[in-house]
Amino acid sequence: MRKIKSSSIFLTIIILLLMTFSIPVKAADWDIISNPGSEQITTPPLSATSETTNVGIPAFEGTGMVQEGDTVLPIPDATIPAIPESIIGTDNRSIVSNTTLFPYRTSCLLVITFPDGISYGSGNLISSDTVLTAGHCVYDTRYGGWATRIEVYAGRDGSYSPFGKANSKSFYTLDRWINLTSKEYDYREYDIGYIKLDQKLGKTTGWLGLTTTLSNDISLTGFPAPRDRGYKMYSQKGKLKNSAANKIYYDLDTEGGQSGSSVYNTGNQVIGVHAYAHGTVNSGTRMNLQNFEIAKKIADTAILSYRSHVQNIGWQGWVNDTGISGTTGQSKRLEAINLSLSDSSYSGNIEYRAHVQNIGWQGWQKNGAMAGTTGQSNRLEALEIKLTGELAKIYNVRYRSHVQGIGWQAWKSNGQMTGTTGQSLRLEAIQIQLVKK
Known part of the structure; x- marks a missing residue:
């Protein structure tokens, strides 16, 4: 009889134990989830490029052509109240007098239909057919989960919509935003979403660029509490106050309805997406390297x-x-x-x-x-x-x-x-x- 070495027996036992007590594979932090019925996006491999040296993607101004006489009927009042956010001291926002100028025309009013009602949000075009917004503008468990439809009005100015209306084709957000019950992380750090449109609106309006490099001088443009402020676009310049791996903090004033507005630098490149208020400071999801790679994949701007x-x-x-x-x-x-x-x-x-x-x-x-x-x-x-x-x-x-x-x-x-x-x-x-x- 052939003698079996003790080391071989030990290895066999280990293999059997691993087969019996297999450990489930954990999802990556930046897995992308799409709304039901739309194409799944596989998260691209992360680049080894340093975040501090990544120059990102430049902004694109588009043709700027305006559709003459394109007025729209008033949007019904939201059935879901806008969440209050922070005016930090004096309100330093101002109404944008000409919303057809770049980069303001990249800013979009979102009319969001959830299973449990209608809400408002903001976003910015980052490619010909992609709007960057907050995760809770496309998926919100408080209002039934995934949005069922989003109407997008670029450059909206009161009752006038100079670039017409685009409709959502599909939505995307992060797995970690969907998984609100996890105790392993703060889901609010992953509050970012994307809307693919049924037309290439950005060829006319242009779009904001993307960068992982933080900037001190920043701006935020969006639509605060639109039913109360007449669907007017507001904008403000301010300063970046602090940052973390997945968050940025700033002194820009915001109200409900501005969630999803891009925080962008003087080169019109997005460094984050506004999502939350903290009384003395407001915050957004940072365009870190992981989010940059995902945005690049979804935006597909060529x-x-x-x-x-x-x-x-x-x-x-x-x-x-x-x-x-x-x-x-x-x-x-x-x-x-x-x-x-x-x-x-x-x-x-x-x-x-x-x-x-x-x-x-x-x-x-x-x-x-x-x-x-x-x-x-x-x-x-x-x-x-x-x-x-x-x-x-x-x-x-x-x-x-x-x-x-x-x-x-x-x-x-x-x-x-x-x-x-x-x-x-x-x-x-x-x-x-x-x-x-």
Whole structure:
């Protein structure tokens, strides 16, 4: 009989014990929870970058175009009372006289329908279709849990809504905000939420940037107790007083209804989200590195714009999101093209090259540089477009071209050729889009 070593027996016993008394895996502190029926977001790996050196994401001003005559009916009074917050000494807030100016037009009045009634809140656009707000503006156990609908009015000014109304498509908050019964942490440190919209409102209004670097000079803009103050936007500049790992404290005056307002620096970058009052100081959830990474993931801010230089026309205006650049039915050649990515949250570039009459394939260009020629009457015959870096991991780039004698070709992607070579056929128009993987 073969002798079994005592060390082998000991190891076997340990394995059996581990199998019998398995320890449940604890959720990460920054797991993201979405409202039922919407897409779950997996928390991205945390960056090793120091919070004090992270410059963050810049603000984007948008086009600022205002919809003429877009008045709306008065919003019904809330059935859920606004929670009182703190006026610290003298009230130093002021009414914003022109809410269509940047960055004020990024500030949104939220009309929140919960299962148990209607409430108000504030938020700020941080991408073309994402509003940053407080966690209790999307999930509040006092009023039945998840909001069922949120109406979003950017730049609201009394009964006038210059940028119209957007509606919520889905909501997100942190697992630690949902789990209010835990004794392991203070759930109020995780009071942050996100609203995805049914339209890309931020292309018009612009949006605030994000940063983990704290600033002494800060501002807060929002809609205090809107039914009492006529849905007017108030704003104030102030000072950061203190900070902790997950919280910031400041001397900015607030009232019920301003929960969810971004606290932002002089560069219009968010450093936190207002949520609570403490009598002599108010506080918000800090845009620390973990929240920054989550916001970047949810906001997904990359916007692709492109334009083309057309025979007898010259440079056309910029288009995006599958807009047609060039012409069809006019027998005009494309001669050059620019592609540009604005305010992407991810590292990397969009790169592209053109096959040009009498030249052949040119070298790769990127982020706004011209591919093709102008003033030489040379037609574009083919294009290749690709993404690099983090962008290539998050998105596919799709494109198709309208070709002389052929019409629209099939969609190509990620470096494939659209158009023709060796056939002397001109490109006449192109469509391009980013598609999240």
